[in-house]
Amino acid sequence: MKLVSNSRGAWPQSMTFGQHFHRYGIVGRSRAITQVIRRIELVAAARSTVLITGETGTGKELVARAVHNGSAQQPMPFVKVNCAAIPETLLESELFGHVKGAFTDATATKRGKFALANLGSIFLDEIGTMSVGLQAKLLRVLQEREIEPLGAERAEHVDVRVIAATNRDLRRLVGDGRFQDDLFYRLNVIPIVVPPLRERLDDIPMLVEYFVDKHATQNGKRIDALEEGVVASLREHHWPGNVRELENTIERAVVLTTGAVITREAVSVEGALRVPTAVPSLKLRENVEWAECATIRRALEISTAKQQAARLMGISPRALSYYLAKYPFIDPGRTHRDNVIAAPDRADVRGIDKVSPEAEPVEDEIAAIEHDRLTV
Numbered sequence: 001m002k003l004v005s006n007s008r009g010a011w012p013q014s015m016t017f018g019q020h021f022h023r024y025g026i027v028g029r030s031r032a033i034t035q036v037i038r039r040i041e042l043v044a045a046a047r048s049t050v051l052i053t054g055e056t057g058t059g060k061e062l063v064a065r066a067v068h069n070g071s072a073q074q075p076m077p078f079v080k081v082n083c084a085a086i087p088e089t090l091l092e093s094e095l096f097g098h099v100k101g102a103f104t105d106a107t108a109t110k111r112g113k114f115a116l117a118n119l120g121s122i123f124l125d126e127i128g129t130m131s132v133g134l135q136a137k138l139l140r141v142l143q144e145r146e147i148e149p150l151g152a153e154r155a156e157h158v159d160v161r162v163i164a165a166t167n168r169d170l171r172r173l174v175g176d177g178r179f180q181d182d183l184f185y186r187l188n189v190i191p192i193v194v195p196p197l198r199e200r201l202d203d204i205p206m207l208v209e210y211f212v213d214k215h216a217t218q219n220g221k222r223i224d225a226l227e228e229g230v231v232a233s234l235r236e237h238h239w240p241g242n243v244r245e246l247e248n249t250i251e252r253a254v255v256l257t258t259g260a261v262i263t264r265e266a267v268s269v270e271g272a273l274r275v276p277t278a279v280p281s282l283k284l285r286e287n288v289e290w291a292e293c294a295t296i297r298r299a300l301e302i303s304t305a306k307q308q309a310a311r312l313m314g315i316s317p318r319a320l321s322y323y324l325a326k327y328p329f330i331d332p333g334r335t336h337r338d339n340v341i342a343a344p345d346r347a348d349v350r351g352i353d354k355v356s357p358e359a360e361p362v363e364d365e366i367a368a369i370e371h372d373r374l375t376v
């Protein structure tokens, strides 16, 4: 099916749905993404540890899978561990396993993810959230290539390629004493930096085509064309949530479009971030809180779940719960425009010190956010 615009220039006429240029599932042909793909191909063959960094939604997980799939270990397991999603107390046993009776709930022996990934790759996602204590244990595993399941008498040899990812600035965490420098150097053997979407705008047409096709198929819709100016307007956006945000924008447009043409209105991201030209007041604290509210509302609007919104904002789901308790007038269930576009009133942000007692403050993380705010 040819994708033809209703007027010239909206879409290169030669492009057709279903012929997306991608390698390893990574759609795009900009210089920046081509360099990333080249680097993946160079490092895939080696067994060296890879550290993937980049903002949220840039495609770090796709890159991690590509490193594994491009390697000789491709038939062997690729095991993912999201270090931010597993409570700290369980993460050690999740990674290294435990023997029956090692702790109260250890009713059976359990193999850890390192053992499951043996001869393949382990993907340690969101490594920047790992506690310093566990970092020390991970460092030992990387140095000695041995794991010690909790309660076990003997260590086990493992041959696993480690691929780690983070959207945090690990060097800064090292500087702040929150990430072990030795571990950082061990992980950062081969760095791959995935650039933000705003630095590879040339990928937008191809990504849009890919996501239109994907979501039209999933929703049983037929989309023939994009209105003139759709791609141009998407190129103007800042994309803080990167490719994930672009995909969500296109999915929403496909779902809400009734005809066969996606209009500029349907992909409108105008007002999405609504940065005020005039700040609500000159009180710095009030403005910071205003910006927090606007950001949280925006993240909720472009996400399908609270966890995803937290990820977009680079905070943990628990920190998001803290903020939702701090700003109880934000309704996470109302994820649509009216919840987002309206900037919070100054009245809204008054009295916000009264955080509800159910919200468990995530002290370290919140303190880190506050600290970053003071040091930027």
Ligand SMILES: Nc1ncnc2c1ncn2[C@@H]1O[C@H](COP(=O)(O)OP(=O)(O)OP(=O)(O)O)[C@@H](O)[C@H]1O
Pocket (backbone or CB within 6 Å): 025, 026, 027, 028, 054, 055, 056, 057, 058, 059, 060, 061, 062, 063, 166, 167, 243, 244, 247, 311, 312
């Ligand atoms: N170049 C791309 N081509 C196609 N899809 C992409 C591309 N980059 C990202 N995506 C899609 O965007 C979404 C986000 O990508 P991914 O989960 O890899 O991001 P991430 O960098 O790991 O984000 P986070 O830091 O929030 O975990 C996924 O659905 C992924 O398939």
Ligand SMILES: [Mg+2]
Pocket (backbone or CB within 6 Å): 060, 061, 125
């Ligand atoms: Mg990820």
